[in-house]
Amino acid sequence: MPGGPFASLTGPSGSPVTLWQEDSLAGLGRRLSKGSADVVVTSPPYNRRVPYRSYRDDRPRQEYLRWMERLGRSVDRALSERGSFFLNVGGSPSDPWLPWDVAGRMRDRFVLQNVLLWVKSIAIDRALVGETAGLARDLVVGHYKPLKSNRYLHGAHEYVFQFTRSGEVPIDRLAVGIAYSDKSNVKRWRTASADRRCRGNVWFLPYTTIRRRSADRPHPAPFPPELPERCLRLHGISRVRLAVDPFVGIGASAMAAARLGVPFIGFDLESEYLDETRRRVEALRTED
Ligand SMILES: C[S@@+](CC[C@H](N)C(=O)[O-])C[C@H]1O[C@@H](n2cnc3c(N)ncnc32)[C@H](O)[C@@H]1O
Numbered sequence: 001m002p003g004g005p006f007a008s009l010t011g012p013s014g015s016p017v018t019l020w021q022e023d024s025l026a027g028l029g030r031r032l033s034k035g036s037a038d039v040v041v042t043s044p045p046y047n048r049r050v051p052y053r054s055y056r057d058d059r060p061r062q063e064y065l066r067w068m069e070r071l072g073r074s075v076d077r078a079l080s081e082r083g084s085f086f087l088n089v090g091g092s093p094s095d096p097w098l099p100w101d102v103a104g105r106m107r108d109r110f111v112l113q114n115v116l117l118w119v120k121s122i123a124i125d126r127a128l129v130g131e132t133a134g135l136a137r138d139l140v141v142g143h144y145k146p147l148k149s150n151r152y153l154h155g156a157h158e159y160v161f162q163f164t165r166s167g168e169v170p171i172d173r174l175a176v177g178i179a180y181s182d183k184s185n186v187k188r189w190r191t192a193s194a195d196r197r198c199r200g201n202v203w204f205l206p207y208t209t210i211r212r213r214s215a216d217r218p219h220p221a222p223f224p225p226e227l228p229e230r231c232l233r234l235h236g237i238s239r240v241r242l243a244v245d246p247f248v249g250i251g252a253s254a255m256a257a258a259r260l261g262v263p264f265i266g267f268d269l270e271s272e273y274l275d276e277t278r279r280r281v282e283a284l285r286t287e288d
Helices: 024-031 061-078 098-104 184-188 226-235 252-260 271-286
Strands: 007-010 016-021 037-042 079-089 111-119 121-124 139-142 157-164 202-204 243-245 264-268
Touching: 007 271, 016 024, 016 252, 016 271, 024 061, 024 264, 037 061, 037 226, 037 252, 061 079, 061 098, 079 098, 079 226, 098 157, 157 226, 226 243, 226 252, 243 252, 252 264, 252 271, 264 271
Parallel strands: 016 264, 037 079, 037 243, 111 202, 243 264
Antiparallel strands: 007 016, 079 157, 111 157, 121 139
16 A cells, blocks of 8 residues: 555554554554564454455455464564564354464464453352342343354353463553452452452453444444553553554554553554544543
8 A cells, every 4th residue: 555654643642543554464564663562452353254344254264364374473573572462352152263263373473371351241140249249139231142042152252362472471460450349358468469459361341332333333343442451551551662453443452552642553454444543543632
């Protein structure tokens, strides 16, 4: 793609957000110098027939997996020595191997340092959580897509794989931590230096409810900005000189980086999605 970037923006605290409309595998090589990205956080197409504007999401499985392997190679070149590659992939009830097949293609290049489960909807039985939770009834939260099946449960989670080069990249667990619900634990555990504990590797992040799909979420498969935001925090904000999303879509990762003041580069094939990314990043300036 000739010419300059699709958009050069600045986040609310002045950090640069650069968007490129081009094939990301080529773009990662063209626009980034070797080892310049400290975090790559992305959700590629899953090859599940999602109706993107031009990208055909229904390739033969092996061809798709070879493409993912090439993505791994491009990320490998762009990632810094102690960088993190957060790769979000979801399977379907009838194809649960998909995320693991994709993760397997990264195995020769990266160590799988953490596996996070992104839970999109959950049901919690009042009887199991005790009085302190204060539930009046069973709690059911999050997006629910009914599935007509006598074989499968409805899919309520996806994976986020954290790949690193060594498997020994320090993470900032408490930056995405949570306060103790039983405060006596703060004293009891010597490791509990403050009222904050590790959240663990199951992250409940529902989608915000939307009224009109086309206007409120003009993309068929976005992730919520809180997901890349947590990944950036987990890696450690002070250690991120540049974050990159090779499949930026409507810009959840761009928004997360801009909010945190982290320089960001994103790629997508579609001008409509990039326009929406631009709009959402610019809107952050008027946020409280
Ligand atoms: C799962 S979506 C990413 C959604 C994004 N995380 C968000 O929150 O909006 C995958 C994106 O990859 C884009 N895409 C597909 N092939 C691409 C390629 N070769 N280079 C760059 N982008 C591509 C699609 O247009 C789509 O927007």
